[in-house]
Amino acid sequence: MTDNARLLRQHSFVELNARQRARAILDAGSFRELLDPFARMMSPWLAKQGVVPQADDGVVIAKGSIGGLPVVIAAIEGAFQGGSLGEVGGAKIAGALELAAEDNRNGIPTAAVLLLETGGVRLQEANLGLAAIADIHAAIVDLRQYQPVIGVIAGSVGCFGGMSIAAGLCSYIVVTREARLGLNGPQVIEQEAGIEEYDSRNRPFIWSLTGGEQRFASGLADGFSIDDVTSIHRQVDTWLKQGLPEQQRSGQYALFLQRLAQLDTTPQIDPQTVRTLYQGEQP
Template sequence: MTDASANNVTRLLQSRSFVELGARERARALLDAGSFRELLDPFDRVTSPWLPKQGIVTQADDGVVVAKGTIDGQPAVIAAIEGAFQGGSMGEVGGAKIAGALELAAGDNRNGIPTRAVLLLETGGVRLQEANLGLAAIAEIQAAIVELREHQPVIGVVAGSVGCFGGMGIAAGLCSYLVATREARIGLNGPQVIEQEAGIEEYDSRDRPFIWSLTGGEQRHASGLVDSYVADDSDAIRAELHKLFAQGKPAQPRSRRHAWFLQRLTDADTREQLDAAGVRALYQGDAQ
């Protein structure tokens, strides 16, 4: 075995998968050691009042973990969505926890406490069982992101395996910076929804290489919709957060470059289905 191969094996053995961690462990892994403090933890028993009415077992944190601590010694809040509970869907309680945390962070900044925020997005979007309540919660999250990013960077991380879709896909686009792994997927409508509406000939949700080639983290990064493409490794993701926070706020948030992106869509020829290479060619360029 060559020295390079041996080093690669060593790095692999020493790495710790971020995707395999639960929401609580993900938040703990990204905060400075010993600084993790959970807000409204499971022992507070803040659960969805709507799921039991539909025969669905609740989870004590409603699938959202909110933790305060520090990153590089600076005050930070992390909201982590548990994709294993109801597909990471956003309901009234979980959504309120995220929106409230971001609003409190914005208040901290107005009072001279430079609190930054990280959103760990593992979600299919609105929780269908809570319908309009979930939509309202997502709208509050989006408004809170826009408010906070005027003070401090708001960084979204999409690691996998649920991905980030629906209204929370819009929330991801509002973040100051967006980080993704190869395992991640980011979009508005999920593959099953597109297949249901447009037909399997248009979008086969079981064709995993095809799905990832269009909505996977690598493709989204190559298309300029994601700022950082990192390995599925807790240390690598933490290091990327440190780098992005050190950069400070971007000169112009991606959402304010909407005219450039809309022009790309206008230029797309929809008479034939674009492949991954075609999408990259469409989006690559110097965004204004």
């Protein structure tokens, strides 16, 4: 197949909303949404602060199968409040993961896929959002004893804040070139360290440090995919059939701390230094 023919057959994953992404990544006909918008599970706090709430609180939970294997999907809608998580949306994800772990204890081998398009905690809900994200972290660690928890970071919001920690706890992560992954967002870093250190408007610079290609090359993501539904589905399917990794990334903290200890923080960091450092070479 020629490059042009392949491009014409490509279906963008990034351009889909959360519900469409969840449906697209599951086997055809297997999508079954839990607590859909008609359940009216929305934040009770946003309206009090003058923010229009969304009927599903920006989180889509669905059960289905991928490659015939049972999975639960949690997809975050980046177009609603920047994909931020509050009390309700966070509880939906944590609850879904907890039920998947319970399924496994009852002999139903249910894995999880997290479609991460999020800036982290919802500022309007502060501590409630932080508590919900902490519950998500605990639920991921519990579930991954039994089955893989797979994170997909496609774009265009990226994955930041407390949910970047959730991504780090995943058994596997796949990213696209459009994706970004980092603990703090560009504007936060610029605010704290200054524009000379990190210009949040310099998109090439930002993607060169926290973009999907860089994160994959640095070993902080396990797969790198083009922005194509079929390619992402295929990668997730491969990992589900492969099962749990020999060692979870979060169990390799000593290795990462050792590499970070070699970093000279005096000059401004550059992409090649980051890549060299994480690949285990002396910068």
